[in-house]
Amino acid sequence: MSSESIRVIVFIVVHPCEVLPLKRLTRTATIATAITLATASLAGCRGENNSANDADAYEHVMSFDSTRVRLARGSDTIPLHVELAVKPEQKSMGLMERRRLADDAGMLFVYDSTQPPDAGFWMYRTRIPLDIAFADSTGVIRSIRNMVPCPTEVAQGCPSYTPDVRYQYALEVNGGYFARHGIVVGNTLLLNDLPPPDTRKP
Numbered sequence: 001m002s003s004e005s006i007r008v009i010v011f012i013v014v015h016p017c018e019v020l021p022l023k024r025l026t027r028t029a030t031i032a033t034a035i036t037l038a039t040a041s042l043a044g045c046r047g048e049n050n051s052a053n054d055a056d057a058y059e060h061v062m063s064f065d066s067t068r069v070r071l072a073r074g075s076d077t078i079p080l081h082v083e084l085a086v087k088p089e090q091k092s093m094g095l096m097e098r099r100r101l102a103d104d105a106g107m108l109f110v111y112d113s114t115q116p117p118d119a120g121f122w123m124y125r126t127r128i129p130l131d132i133a134f135a136d137s138t139g140v141i142r143s144i145r146n147m148v149p150c151p152t153e154v155a156q157g158c159p160s161y162t163p164d165v166r167y168q169y170a171l172e173v174n175g176g177y178f179a180r181h182g183i184v185v186g187n188t189l190l191l192n193d194l195p196p197p198d199t200r201k202p
Contacts, residue, residue: 001094002085002109002121002170062093069108069171070190071183077190078181080173082108084194095172096125106173110194113168120162121170123150129175134167139189142167144178 064083071078085091085107095107114137121132126149134143143163150158163170171189178184 001096001124001126002091002119062090064090064107065195067195068193070193071181072188072190073182078183080104080106080171082106082171085109094121094126095128095130097127099127101128101174103174103177106171106177109170109172111168114166115168117164117166118162119167120160121145121147121172122155122158122160123147124155124158125153126150130172131175131178132161133171133173133178133183133189134163134165135169135171135189136166137168139169139191141183141185141187141189144183144185146175148175 064085066081066083069080069082071080081102081104083106085094091109094109095101123130126147129149130147132145132147133141134145135141142165145161145163147161152158169189169191
């Protein structure tokens, strides 16, 4: 989840299985309110239907476009199915509260312009370890960080993982993914399959 201070959406529970947007606030920490209410609602849903999984439940909280990207490693490419975090509220939500992530899945954070080296990510209310690769505008990976779940319930107590390089894309995958697949700084994230901005969900 991006730790920058941006606008977020707060949700209010109107039914044990429904959440609706209430209003926008300007403090990133208030995303905790959205998550607290949303997870309480989702927990009620899971109690009513044990077959519901986190991926299905989170479709009721926030919608993400998805696509396929490839990681180029030498002469090989590795396909990944990624959700796209494009809007500010999607970047604030990220993979918060997910209990699992498929081996070939991830989340790609897409920025309109180059981000500074100190624009980091944190693991507030993120329940699984993640790797993150920061790529430049051409998709070349310039930095990789290993991130662990933050144990505190206070957002300010979570460290920020900064890339220390400029970047325009950030790819989150399961912890250890890059090491298992031999992905290192200098490899390339192939972005040919990204949908054009005007075709993404509003």
